[in-house]
Amino acid sequence: MVFELGNHTLILHRRVPVVDGNGHPVLDAYGRREITPVDETVTGCDWEVTESIEDESAVTVVRLDGRGMLPPGTSAAYTDAVTWNGIKFELHGPPRPVADISSDAVDHIALTGRSYLDSNNPDSREEG
Numbered sequence: 001m002v003f004e005l006g007n008h009t010l011i012l013h014r015r016v017p018v019v020d021g022n023g024h025p026v027l028d029a030y031g032r033r034e035i036t037p038v039d040e041t042v043t044g045c046d047w048e049v050t051e052s053i054e055d056e057s058a059v060t061v062v063r064l065d066g067r068g069m070l071p072p073g074t075s076a077a078y079t080d081a082v083t084w085n086g087i088k089f090e091l092h093g094p095p096r097p098v099a100d101i102s103s104d105a106v107d108h109i110a111l112t113g114r115s116y117l118d119s120n121n122p123d124s125r126e127e128g
Contacts, residue, residue, distance in 0.1 A: 005069050005108055006046030011083040012076060014038040035079075044071050047084040063116050064089070070109040072097070082113060089113030 018026040018034040026034045047068035054062065066089050070076060076095040081088055092114045100107040 005044050005071060007043075008045045008047050008068070008084065009041060009043050010045045010047060010068065010070070012040045012042050012070070012074070013081040013083065013088070014040060014075070014077070015079045015081075042070055042074055045069060047082070063114065065092075065112070065114050067110070067112045069098075070095070070111060072106040072108055074109055076109060076111065082111065087115050089115045 014037070015035040016038050018036055020026055028034050045068060047066055049064050049066045051065040052063065064087065066084065068082070068084070076091070078091055078094040080095075081090045083089070090113060092112045096110045097106045098108050098110050099105065
């Protein structure tokens with residue numbers, strides 16, 4: 001590996017589509033694909049908060065942007081989410097395999113995510 005991924009443990013919230021016996025997606029009453037949530041603990045990851053947006057009082061953080069890396073071979077999709085330090089980040093864009101610079105092997109999976117904190121839930125606020 002070119003990069004040391006880190007020692008963070010992320011919870012990957014995979015949203016796996018439900019399919020029928022013929023492999024077609026199962027739709028709910030509103031015509032949306034049904035999903036099965038699958039939480040997977042992934043070790044040896046890296047995650048950092050890259051930006052925070054505060055509300056007008058400049059006290060309560062209402063949005064966090066972050067980026068990270070998963071070990072190669074980790075299955076992730078743009079519809080998934082990750083939890084880092086108790087904060088859930090929805091993936092923002094597709095996971096991107098990054099090749100090792102000295103070979104064609106995948107070195108890591110790069111992710112970006114965004115977290116909106118629930119302003120109606122005081123426990124979700126981070127005071128600055």
